[in-house]
Amino acid sequence: MIGALAAKPSSTQAEAIRLATEKSVHARNLYAEQTVAELTSMLAASEEEVRRAILRYKSLGSLPDNKLAALKGLEKLQADIREITGSLRRDQTLRFRKAAKASFRRGIYGGIGEFASAQLPFYRDLTPEGMDKLATRVFTLVDTDALDFMTNYNLVLAGDVHRELADGIKRVVMGGVATGKGVEDIVRDLGRVVKDPESFRQAGSKVFTKAQYRMEVIARTEVLRSHNMGRIKFHDQVGVQKLEWMTMEDERVCPVCGPLDGKVFDTARFPRQPAHPNCRCTSVVAWPLVICGGELGAKAADEPGACILPPQALEEQAKAKAAEEAKLKAAFEGGQISDLNTLTAKQLQTLAKQNGVSIARTKADFVKLLDAAEPGVDHSTLAGAALDTKLKEHKIGLLRTKDDLVQLLAQKQASLKQAQQIAEQIKKVPQAGGLHDLTVAELQEAAKAKGVSLNMTKKDVVDLLDELEPGVDHTGLQGASLIEAKKKHHIGPLKNKQQLVKALEKAAGEELAEKAKKEAVEAAEKAAVTKAKHAVEQAAAKVVLPQSPAGYSDFLAAVKEAESALAASPGLPQEMLHGHAKELALKKKLFQDQVGSMKAGELKNLAKDTQLKHWQWANKDELVTLFTETDPAKIEAAKAGIETKHAAWAEKHGGKKKAAAPEPPKPAPAPPKPAPAPKPTPPAPPVFSKKGSEFDEADSAWLAKGKSGNFNLAGKAKVGGAHEKEFWTDEAGDRWLFKPVGKAEDEFIAHGEEAAYRIGRLIDPNAVEVRTIPLNGRLGSIQKWRTDLKEKFDFSGMDPSDLTTLEIEQIQREHVIDWLISNHDGHAKQFLRGRDGKV
Numbered sequence: 001m002i003g004a005l006a007a008k009p010s011s012t013q014a015e016a017i018r019l020a021t022e023k024s025v026h027a028r029n030l031y032a033e034q035t036v037a038e039l040t041s042m043l044a045a046s047e048e049e050v051r052r053a054i055l056r057y058k059s060l061g062s063l064p065d066n067k068l069a070a071l072k073g074l075e076k077l078q079a080d081i082r083e084i085t086g087s088l089r090r091d092q093t094l095r096f097r098k099a100a101k102a103s104f105r106r107g108i109y110g111g112i113g114e115f116a117s118a119q120l121p122f123y124r125d126l127t128p129e130g131m132d133k134l135a136t137r138v139f140t141l142v143d144t145d146a147l148d149f150m151t152n153y154n155l156v157l158a159g160d161v162h163r164e165l166a167d168g169i170k171r172v173v174m175g176g177v178a179t180g181k182g183v184e185d186i187v188r189d190l191g192r193v194v195k196d197p198e199s200f201r202q203a204g205s206k207v208f209t210k211a212q213y214r215m216e217v218i219a220r221t222e223v224l225r226s227h228n229m230g231r232i233k234f235h236d237q238v239g240v241q242k243l244e245w246m247t248m249e250d251e252r253v254c255p256v257c258g259p260l261d262g263k264v265f266d267t268a269r270f271p272r273q274p275a276h277p278n279c280r281c282t283s284v285v286a287w288p289l290v291i292c293g294g295e296l297g298a299k300a301a302d303e304p305g306a307c308i309l310p311p312q313a314l315e316e317q318a319k320a321k322a323a324e325e326a327k328l329k330a331a332f333e334g335g336q337i338s339d340l341n342t343l344t345a346k347q348l349q350t351l352a353k354q355n356g357v358s359i360a361r362t363k364a365d366f367v368k369l370l371d372a373a374e375p376g377v378d379h380s381t382l383a384g385a386a387l388d389t390k391l392k393e394h395k396i397g398l399l400r401t402k403d404d405l406v407q408l409l410a411q412k413q414a415s416l417k418q419a420q421q422i423a424e425q426i427k428k429v430p431q432a433g434g435l436h437d438l439t440v441a442e443l444q445e446a447a448k449a450k451g452v453s454l455n456m457t458k459k460d461v462v463d464l465l466d467e468l469e470p471g472v473d474h475t476g477l478q479g480a481s482l483i484e485a486k487k488k489h490h491i492g493p494l495k496n497k498q499q500l501v502k503a504l505e506k507a508a509g510e511e512l513a514e515k516a517k518k519e520a521v522e523a524a525e526k527a528a529v530t531k532a533k534h535a536v537e538q539a540a541a542k543v544v545l546p547q548s549p550a551g552y553s554d555f556l557a558a559v560k561e562a563e564s565a566l567a568a569s570p571g572l573p574q575e576m577l578h579g580h581a582k583e584l585a586l587k588k589k590l591f592q593d594q595v596g597s598m599k600a601g602e603l604k605n606l607a608k609d610t611q612l613k614h615w616q617w618a619n620k621d622e623l624v625t626l627f628t629e630t631d632p633a634k635i636e637a638a639k640a641g642i643e644t645k646h647a648a649w650a651e652k653h654g655g656k657k658k659a660a661a662p663e664p665p666k667p668a669p670a671p672p673k674p675a676p677a678p679k680p681t682p683p684a685p686p687v688f689s690k691k692g693s694e695f696d697e698a699d700s701a702w703l704a705k706g707k708s709g710n711f712n713l714a715g716k717a718k719v720g721g722a723h724e725k726e727f728w729t730d731e732a733g734d735r736w737l738f739k740p741v742g743k744a745e746d747e748f749i750a751h752g753e754e755a756a757y758r759i760g761r762l763i764d765p766n767a768v769e770v771r772t773i774p775l776n777g778r779l780g781s782i783q784k785w786r787t788d789l790k791e792k793f794d795f796s797g798m799d800p801s802d803l804t805t806l807e808i809e810q811i812q813r814e815h816v817i818d819w820l821i822s823n824h825d826g827h828a829k830q831f832l833r834g835r836d837g838k839v
Contacts, residue, residue: 013118013120016118017114018246020110020116021110021282021285024107024110025280028107028110031099032103032219032220032227035219039092039216040215042478043211044193044195046084046088047190047208050084050190051187051190053077053080053084054077054187055184055187057074057183077173078173085166088162089159092158095475096151096154096158097155100151100222100226101226103224104147106230107226107229108139108234109131109132109135110231111231112234113131120289120290120308122310122312123310130311137314140318140321140322141314144233145360145399147226147229147230148360149360150226152362153360154218156383157218160384161215165208169207171729171733172186172189172207174712174714174729190208191207192206192208193212221277221279224274224279225273225274228273228281231282235267238308241266241288242265242267242286243265243270243283244263244265244285245261245262245271246262246284247260248280248281252280256279257279260275270283291307292307325350332355333416340413345405348406348409349405352400352409355409357409357412359400361399363387365400367379372568373394374394375568376836410524435500435504443501443504447500447504450504450508452503452507454494454495454500455493455494456491456495456499458482460495461482464499465489529571532569532572533569533572535565536565536577539558539561542562543562544558545591549598549606550609552591552595555591556629559587559630560630563584592624595627596624603623603624606623607623612626614643614646621638622641622642626639631806694765706771706773708773710730711730711736711775712728713726713727714728720829724739724742725737725738727785734784734785736783737782737783737785738773738781756821759820760817763816764813768783768786786832789834790835794828794829795828795831811831811839814826814839
């Protein structure tokens, strides 16, 4: 090895690095537990606030009597709880972000410390300050995309916990109110945050206990993940080529990690750590353990002469990268990059980080992409493993594409340009008496007008403390510690003059930035609408009536493309969409008339020429459908009819053989004696199948579910209609619409509605389930509340020509059911339109 300062790593060096790794892991674990403790304390503080908020509303038990005061009290309580859980989410989000970055940097620092402990040349001369400085340099060098993604992923996981916590609190409160529980019982049902490990194991599974467990697992696992990632990124940057998997070698080592202990992998292909939640494993340097000498900054040589870059080389690399990024940033902000598409993906990612644009896709991005991949399906509730499965199914990447970054950075560039123009205009305005010349009272009035708080918020206090005590982390202060810090620095409850001036200047800048952002978004939306309009117009223009029915294939393909373009452009003006839709419908009708006027023989010749499968068994209506329709249901029905007839023919004739060549005639045999006439066999008795037996399973399920104790009152249902209605929730938290009968002699109405459902499902197995049930001492009918409806959820005010073929067929089917059960109330608002197209 050229210039190597050590010929071969000694066992002493390797042992020193292993001991230093164990020390680094111990510090990592301590930091993880510190993070867990802080997050748990935040959750405990929120739990106490929720308890106090609930205990303030002693009148909750009167809610079933529908008293106005109780209703108002419940609304206020729900608002208080939303504020508490929202504040918890904001505080814990900040802590998660800080922990991920800090743990990643600690991992880099730990890697440097291992080399220093092993007395490797150059590294052994580093002071603690020098190691800290080098860690900062390496942090700017390594690719932190994975860290950015994991941070966002952690926030998604934490967001799911916060949503479940808020929903769980609401469910327990509403359930307790509906069943008449006292506030003490409701508070007890929520559970507690338990800090003692032994007591926590015996705490059971309640709302706050479940939230605590999940939050602790996420925090502990992700801090360990960031730390391990930082160490591996450092090792890869300096040229370490082999890493060894290292467990804690104690009785807690799991079956997943035990077999991996001591195995050596390439650094670039080292398996993911943690291998599972709460995994404590790490990696240790296996090879090489020698420092590059001679020409500092040279790349690590190929095996077997590889070496590790010294600190000086890392310093030079960091300076070169910083200069390159500064040049790129200046060009971007100065508007010198006219076309962002000319930049590489890496340059775009660098600009995104410099300008606060995430390179990782957010959950909102995932939902938008899934909505485009599966139109009409609600993806907003997907989370965790279910979301991961969908993303893999549709091959949706976790990072934003180059086109995504170009679009977002273009908006950012437009905002910067707008801000620069505003700044130039401000410079031209003659200087007048500024905010500093106003009195405190005048500043307070100006703050009120701008919506700026006169009080010192927690963020204001933390920002001021950061200025007064630079280098000290104040984000974790709360309660008594925050009050003590305010007393120490004489920070009052109201903003002083200097703080009011600063807050007003910040608000003015944010207002200008928001305006610029709004204009950029509007410009992007306008461009998107123009693009969609052009696509629709192009697709519609391709739909041209063929000169001959033989061109039906190209015509139908153009129609399908136009229909897809119309469906994918909901943001266009409705007049435009309706105009193209009617024009499309007219062309389809003209072509259908043209094909329908052909004789059956002509249609069969056309089917034969175009090699339509089993055309010999098709009738005229089926051929007209296949030549003119784009509705998949009608096409499949026509094909099914043809295949059914072909299958019947094949069954009848498929076993027959072709007639053999005639043999020479033989003498005719003597006519046989007539057989005695058989005695007539009496016909078998008819077998009748019970219609509706296919619903026995659903009826049995209702017998188990449909008990009064399985439902909790959620409140009045203001959904229109002449009769009283209520919302009730089942054990799974799903809402049901309950319609109680007014008088005992009217109970037949509830039974009649269930009977109508039982009849209707014989015709439509997907009919909405309606059952009879006594709730709160009153008999009535109940049905599950539907949320999977289109934005225009009924047919009121709709032009019949706008209905889809499938909707018309289903409405006709419903009219048959209405006629069968003598229902004379079938108006447009009585039919609901599902997102899947069903009525």
